[in-house]
Amino acid sequence: MPKDKGSDDGNRPVDKVSSIPRKKPKKNKYVKLEPDPDKTVTLEPAGEKHWWEIWQESQSIRSLFFDQEDQYAEMLPAQKVSEATAVFSRNRTWPSAYSQVRNRWDQFQVFAGLLENAVGDEYLRLNKFADDPCSAIQIYLSSYFIEKGLNFSPYACDIIPKLLFFYANYLLVNCILPDKEDNLHRALSIIETAKMELALFPTIGRTQPDHFNQTCKEVFNDPPTTTSMQISTVDAIDAPAQDESPDRTQVEVVAEEGTSTALSGKKRRRKGKQKSKKTEEIDFQAGSRSPILDPAVPAGDAVPDPMGGEKENQTTTTDSSWGDIEPSGWTTSPMADVNFFSGWGGASGSGWGSSALSPLAQASTTDKGWGDFPICPLSSSFVPAHITNSLPQSYVRGVVEHSVRRIKAIFSPVDAKMAKKIKHETDEVLDLVALEQELTRSYWTAVLEPWPRIESGSLITTNVPCILSSSKGRVDLQVVDQINIEEGSENDREVGKVKPHNCLTDEITIFLQDEPKECLKDGMGLGGTWVQLLRTTDCVRGGDGTGTECETRFWYAQDVLKIWPSYFVV
Known part of the structure; x- marks a missing residue:
């Protein structure tokens, strides 16, 4: 009986299946982009160019400013610059208002006196610009640029030098100021320098001073003064317990057998409504009460009473404010001496980060509170x-x-x-x-x-x-x-x-x-x-x-x- 071709009878190789003509797979219409991790990918419509690329392509085919040489020769330098700037603004494609390019251009025109301003000194500004365009551009890209806070915008540091480059080159190519060609060449040189240096401003602001210089500052500077919050916290930890004022609410801590401490359900529901209350009652489910004795005072001995006289040692403590020594506050546990559940993560029930009364808890707790953590690592760690x-x-x-x-x-x-x-x-x-x-x-x-x-x-x-x-x-x-x-x-x-x-x-x-x-x-x-x-x-x-x-x-x-x-x- 013949065997199938796919059977494993003997060591003979399986006959090759005759090749069947197949259609070639179609190429994908979409190309998967794998950007360089060191470069930023911007999603833009296919074929769309930046505004400065469009201006660069059309710059060489622009016509001269004036065809009538007589009219051009009779104008004053300030008038020539004003008319040429108007043509510069009209004879090009501006990007959308969202790009802020036209807004930055209008801001420069106000600075140079090409647009009216509230002060009314545009004529004086325009004459100064026509006499020395290089100095005007140099001031605008340096002290004026920093005074107006433009140096804090990486986008402004990028587009403004490019914008002024096209304008200065436009004045030079069209011979708007024939006697100022050297001046405009110097202006173009300053603009090229501004393209490189203004782009470095954000990086310098992030990296200077560096970690080494910051380390020297940490090592050689005077130690920082302790804030009032830190002083009060340290004093509260080291100082003895203060006598409570008579008007403070006293809460008796008891040990319960078979029951757990909980807030009343009604009190929880009323908590959101009664925001104006300064204090909130805490109900404890009373069980068989047994006193919790202080190991430092033998049972039955008399202890001083803050209100005068003496009384027997019992489990009465006083509800204190944050930072006090005595165990009290939120979710106070009956296990007052151990203080496992008193306060928010602290070793005692006196609020945030204060120390416990128990010597064992004091020995095992070194955290001085939330304010003890630094905001950022020290520069010396780098x-x-x-x-x-x-x-x-x-x-x-x-x-x-x-x-x-x-x-x-x-x-x-x-x-x-x-x-x-x-x-x-x-x-x-x-x-x-x-x-x-x-x-x-x-x-x-x-x-x-x-x-x-x-x-x-x-x-x-x-x-x-x-x-x-x-x-x-x-x-x-x-x-x-x-x-x-x-x-x-x-x-x-x-x-x-x-x-x-x-x-x-x-x-x-x-x-x-x-x-x-x-x-x-x-x-x-x-x-x-x-x-x-x-x-x-x-x-x-x-x-x-x-x-x-x-x-x-x-x-x-x-x-x-x-x-x-x-x-x-x-």
């Missing part, structure tokens, strides 16, 4: 432990300066690979020389110079350096009339051979982590508080006897409150 441990042993705070400084240069770590190979113990403390070598190997360094340089004989009023009251170092007092010095600052401290700090000319060097160096560019300004790191040997009388007479020290950024582009003007 810095190697051996560096954090070594900083207070090698450095002390020196001069504290509040000013805006320009980034002169950023240098990479000396030997980052070697720093990763060297293993350090968690509790290791480095000496001064080893610590500075470790810092220069592990971190980037940024050199900051004063901003601005004294060229015209006067400082910008918004950037006068200030020596804060917490400063304890040596300051060059020859320029005291050009800086601000707060009362309480120590400016003549003996610091060995360290050069006296001049806020107007001296450069400072700070350390940066790997992430911030990608968002900081040479020439940009950072305004904040800078703290000098003096060596511990500098403060010793006589010093260590080494080094030159003009030594400098490292600094760290205590806070960064301002970000200025490299072209900043007022």
